[in-house]
Amino acid sequence: MSEVTFEQKINMYSRMLTIRRFEERCNVLFMQGRIPSTLHLYIGQEAVAVGVCAHLRPTDYVLSTHRPHGHAIAKGVALRDIMAELMAKVTGVSKGKAGSMHVGDIRVGMPPAIGIVGANTPIACGMALAQKRQGRDDVTVSFFGDGAINEGAVHEALNMASIWNLPVVFVCENNLYGASTPFGQVSKLENVADRAKAYGIPGVVADGSDVLAVHAAAGKAIARARRGKGPTLLECKTYRLCGHSRSDPLTYRSKEEETIWREKEPIGRLAQDMKAHGAVTDADLEHIEQEVEATVDEAVAYADASPYPLPEDALRHVFYE
Amino acid sequence: MTMMTIAEALREGIREEMLRDPRVFCLGEDIGIPGGFGGAFTVTLGLSDQFGHERILDTPISETGIAGVAIGAAMAGLRPIADVQYGDFLFCMMDQLANQAAKMTYMSGGTVSVPMVMRAPVGSTRRGTQHAQSLEAFFTHVPGLKVVAPSTAYDAKGLLKAAVRDDNPVLIFEHKLLYGSKGPRSEKGALSPIGEVPSTDYVVPLGEGIIRRIGTDVTIIGKLTTVYMAMGAAEKLAQEGISAEVIDPRTLVPLDKELILNSVRKTGRLVVVEEDNKTGGWAGDIAATVAEEAFWYLDAPIKRVSAPDTPPPFAPVMEAYYLPSVDKIIAATKSLF
Numbered sequence: 174m175s176e177v178t179f180e181q182k183i184n185m186y187s188r189m190l191t192i193r194r195f196e197e198r199c200n201v202l203f204m205q206g207r208i209p210s211t212l213h214l215y216i217g218q219e220a221v222a223v224g225v226c227a228h229l230r231p232t233d234y235v236l237s238t239h240r241p242h243g244h245a246i247a248k249g250v251a252l253r254d255i256m257a258e259l260m261a262k263v264t265g266v267s268k269g270k271a272g273s274m275h276v277g278d279i280r281v282g283m284p285p286a287i288g289i290v291g292a293n294t295p296i297a298c299g300m301a302l303a304q305k306r307q308g309r310d311d312v313t314v315s316f317f318g319d320g321a322i323n324e325g326a327v328h329e330a331l332n333m334a335s336i337w338n339l340p341v342v343f344v345c346e347n348n349l350y351g352a353s354t355p356f357g358q359v360s361k362l363e364n365v366a367d368r369a370k371a372y373g374i375p376g377v378v379a380d381g382s383d384v385l386a387v388h389a390a391a392g393k394a395i396a397r398a399r400r401g402k403g404p405t406l407l408e409c410k411t412y413r414l415c416g417h418s419r420s421d422p423l424t425y426r427s428k429e430e431e432t433i434w435r436e437k438e439p440i441g442r443l444a445q446d447m448k449a450h451g452a453v454t455d456a457d458l459e460h461i462e463q464e465v466e467a468t469v470d471e472a473v474a475y476a477d478a479s480p481y482p483l484p485e486d487a488l489r490h491v492f493y494e
Numbered sequence: 495m496t497m498m499t500i501a502e503a504l505r506e507g508i509r510e511e512m513l514r515d516p517r518v519f520c521l522g523e524d525i526g527i528p529g530g531f532g533g534a535f536t537v538t539l540g541l542s543d544q545f546g547h548e549r550i551l552d553t554p555i556s557e558t559g560i561a562g563v564a565i566g567a568a569m570a571g572l573r574p575i576a577d578v579q580y581g582d583f584l585f586c587m588m589d590q591l592a593n594q595a596a597k598m599t600y601m602s603g604g605t606v607s608v609p610m611v612m613r614a615p616v617g618s619t620r621r622g623t624q625h626a627q628s629l630e631a632f633f634t635h636v637p638g639l640k641v642v643a644p645s646t647a648y649d650a651k652g653l654l655k656a657a658v659r660d661d662n663p664v665l666i667f668e669h670k671l672l673y674g675s676k677g678p679r680s681e682k683g684a685l686s687p688i689g690e691v692p693s694t695d696y697v698v699p700l701g702e703g704i705i706r707r708i709g710t711d712v713t714i715i716g717k718l719t720t721v722y723m724a725m726g727a728a729e730k731l732a733q734e735g736i737s738a739e740v741i742d743p744r745t746l747v748p749l750d751k752e753l754i755l756n757s758v759r760k761t762g763r764l765v766v767v768e769e770d771n772k773t774g775g776w777a778g779d780i781a782a783t784v785a786e787e788a789f790w791y792l793d794a795p796i797k798r799v800s801a802p803d804t805p806p807p808f809a810p811v812m813e814a815y816y817l818p819s820v821d822k823i824i825a826a827t828k829s830l831f
Contacts, residue, residue, distance in 0.1 A: 267603035270600050278605075284569055285602045285606065287593075289589055292593065295561070295562020296565050299563035303567045307570075325558060329554070329556035333559050490600050490602075490603055490604035491638050492662045
């Protein structure tokens, strides 16, 4: 694995910051009532989506969950298309039929995110099977949380990917809680990755708050899949700094625990790394900050200016036209 | 033209579609194992010899996985034909079918297609509660799924080919008593719907029903085996001076509603026959549609001949009591005059 270049670091920093600022803005828009429904924010977990997706091409696939904004931005879905979707506008990436939990854009290799826990994993196997049959050296990445690991679908998928040597990378973002339930209460094994042994595939644990660690581990797993060597279960230990959804007051976690993870959060950590190496200055980072803010502003303005769908648009797209 | 059973006609349809389109492949349990059965009812028998084990893909016993793999493969450019060994196992994969396959196009705002076929044997055949249900109504209730129910060999091949070429998820419900499978996989009490099947390429378009028998006094609608029961009843009713028109919708979603409404407008009476439980069933939905849209043409109440609201019983004596029959259809029809 070659050393990460400065340019790659800057790109990953900028991408993580984009996810963070985008979601902070989403939270404000939600509280203002301009985003209906709820939001499952990815704040704190940005290193996972960015570290993994940095290796992907548009012809690779990413499958996501009810918490998809980070994956979508990392895979290259346009901010304005996501924001318009969240604000229920007809210009949204799914024309207002998806909302937050199903964000995705097949044009950049991300089908609608799947809001049923664990359910994207067998679909990922099918997409990877197609990639293999079509003679492509593309891969499919399935993101899911620690809660998904006790869903039957995930085990069927891990087994099928293993026996058929499919080019899938299963990325478990272990943020330590399935909604409010601590992971230790629903798993006797400390590491999700250890379950890979049951399927005869590699299981790898990475520090999910360190984008460079995620990037390195994902790089190996993805390269392996591209070479036709089969799937990997990559567990990224991470933490969501927000509640499970917007109605979660976070009364089940200790402030001490939150403080520990807040200090480890990935964006500040990469900034420290780059500054320590003398690669960037505070002024450079401020410049990136301003660029990111501008792209988020533009996305909100675009969504704001867009019309809502017609009520009867509800009847369209039940079947493929 | 060749005389074929439904199992043979489905096999020929699959073979032709696989030859026509390299994207088409089959997956399922026990469908291509050397020395195996070619699926529980022989439909895929011999196809792995011709197409190899990549295109006749034997899976673990993982129904959720089978459905998910079919969905993903379809989304990524293949045309899977998935085989569920018994329709009852569709419940194991319900999330994948109802939440994923059916909604992917909608959730994507019309940009993603899921061109997959799921074949499922249904019907009560002395296997008791968990290998004998009729599940069509569950799936007609899910927007985004097309639902097909062939009752003849000609239709089985033509509908299968139409389903493979459709850009949406299509469930094909096949009745175990209609396959006409031979040898150790044949069913006791099976009907023999052996029919002429063209060896040329043809499709039966989804959404086109057919009038199996023309009549003037009452419309009897059946699907799968109950088409044959309705035909038997119509024959006997004719001897008593009642002229019954028998309709086989062939596709349940999309439904050939006009064919049904036009028939009822002509006859003024309707009997709907199905093997499924009565409450929340497909027959009730047909009855409601006719009541809404052709009520003023009716001369009598609409009758349903369905199974009672019990699981399919095992003992043959109870099973016979549970299932619709020619006699039950005759009795229901006569009550309208």
